[in-house]
Amino acid sequence: MARIAVTGAAGNVGRVTVEALASDHDVTPITHREREGLDSVILDVRDEDALTEAFEGHDIVVHLAANPNPDAAWDSVYEVNIGGTYNVYEAALAADIDRLVFASTNHVHQMYNIADATRPETLTADAEAVGVSDPPRPDSYYGVSKVFGEALGNYYADRHGLEVLNLRIGWLLTADEVREKMDEEESVARYVRAMWLSPGDCEQGMRRAVEASLPDSPLAVNLISANDDRYLSLTETMRAIGYRPRDNSATVVE
Secondary structure, eight states: OOEEEEETTTSHHHHHHHHHHHTTSEEEEEESSOBTTBOOEEOOTTOHHHHHHHHTTOSEEEEOOSOOOTTOOHHHHIIIIIIIHHHHHHHHHHTTOSEEEEEEEGGGSGGGSOSBTTBSSOOOTTOOOBOTTSOOOOSSHHHHHHHHHHHHHHHHHHHHOOEEEEEEEOEEOOHHHHHHHTTSOHHHHHHHHHHEEOHHHHHHHHHHHHHSOOSSSSEEEEEOOOOTTOOBOOHHHHHHHOOOOOOOHHHHHO
């Protein structure tokens, strides 16, 4: 059993993560304000000292706290997504954390196949395959902030020996939410079908992210479901951390 601190525990991915890990691990949810039904440590990721204190005695940090809006302006992602991520890494180092799982995003590569450059969550009909090691092409300031977070993690892995997993997360939706989004314009619906991450696959992916022996560090992998319309590779995720997705957006919308 590992002691795991989860920042951003009140978010959609955060709640699934806490639930997925709590049965087998000692999980400390961390939020920036009180949330009903969630017993958490309350702090601001802009406070490095508070993070260090919260991380003390833990083995792993799953860093999910961020402004996740792909339409967000620069100022609204700068302090939390960039400054806050730096604080998380510094605190992890000070608290002698063994592994840090960084919640990156598919948006670090979305500009390869975007249908409308002004609308991040759209997808062309002839999307090309994009590999994990292809150069980043972020579609937004949010995507840029996650490219920074990955680069920062790579630095802490190489410079300080911290085990780092950059987890490029898709769009977490229930099956009903996916079906509802099929009524939107086709470029948006196509993006949803490509990037869907089911709650069950998210749970499994998060468990593998903290439990699997990593073949390399730093390591970057995609976390989406086994969608027929995906263009992001899952080969590395399956080989490196033993991820076995069970869901497919094609079976949800047929």
